[in-house]
Amino acid sequence: DVKVTQSSRYLVKRTGEKVFLECVQDMDHENMFWYRQDPGLGLRLIYFSYDVKMKEKGDIPEGYSVSREKKERFSLILESASTNQTSMYLCASSIKGWFDIQYFGAGTRLSVL
Amino acid sequence: AQSVTQPDIHITVSEGASLELRCNYSYGATPYLFWYVQSPGQGLQLLLKYFSGDTLVQGIKGFEAEFKRSQSSFNLRKPSVHWSDAAEYFCAVGINTGNQFYFGTGTSLTVIP
Numbered sequence: 001d002v003k004v005t006q007s008s009r010y011l012v013k014r015t016g017e018k019v020f021l022e023c024v025q026d027m028d029h030e031n032m033f034w035y036r037q038d039p040g041l042g043l044r045l046i047y048f049s050y051d052v053k054m055k056e057k058g059d060i061p062e063g064y065s066v067s068r069e070k071k072e073r074f075s076l077i078l079e080s081a082s083t084n085q086t087s088m089y090l091c092a093s094s095i096k097g098w099f100d101i102q103y104f105g106a107g108t109r110l111s112v113l
Numbered sequence: 114a115q116s117v118t119q120p121d122i123h124i125t126v127s128e129g130a131s132l133e134l135r136c137n138y139s140y141g142a143t144p145y146l147f148w149y150v151q152s153p154g155q156g157l158q159l160l161l162k163y164f165s166g167d168t169l170v171q172g173i174k175g176f177e178a179e180f181k182r183s184q185s186s187f188n189l190r191k192p193s194v195h196w197s198d199a200a201e202y203f204c205a206v207g208i209n210t211g212n213q214f215y216f217g218t219g220t221s222l223t224v225i226p
Contacts, residue, residue: 040122040218042217042219044216045214090157092156099145099209099214101159101162102157104149104157106154
């Protein structure tokens with residue numbers, strides 16, 4: 001079974017802190033994604049990566065950056081956390097990109113105070 | 114604007130009753146279509162997908178969906194709902210032209226005894 005692991009289920013941070021959300025997949029997938037999930041808005045793509053060190057902006061990249069130094073790991077970085085970044089963050093991976101099955105982690109619920 | 118619409122924010126059904134969750138999209142090209150389910154506290158799991166061929170697609174957990182091009186719809190159905198089906202359901206649409214992929218806003222399903 002494909003496993004996508006997000007390092008934290010819950011995080012509480014203060015405004016202005018630098019926040020790292022980590023995601024690891026164990027199936028050698030080329031593509032990895034970071035989504036933000038908010039009630040009534042569904043899932044919105046923040047960034048995706050189709051290879052090591054490669055990244056593309058999604059629909060809502062402002063205030064976020066990403067890092068993919070190894071194939072199995074995709075990190076989401078909030079350079080200076082703000083209260084409007086309080087949300088559920090979901091990581092996913094797939095073999096062939098968006099038009100393929102995406103395998104999701106359990107999510108990280110981030111609260112920025 | 115191109116979009117994915119799940120008209121029902123919340124649905125309540127009795128255990129054993131049939132279920133239909135609606136999904137409509139507004140893209141002109143032939144889409145890739147997906148239904149994902151998110152159980153409480155979990156990430157998303159693929160229920161089924163449609164890329165081409167037979168427009169009636171069978172998925173896991175007894176779910177099926179039918180692609181109707183004339184109605185731009187991909188509705189999810191289950192003949193007899195179980196209490197364990199209580200979850201949030203997301204429709205997703207991918208369009209190869211322009212490399213677009215979007216999730217709907219989700220439908221929350223409650224199952225009552």
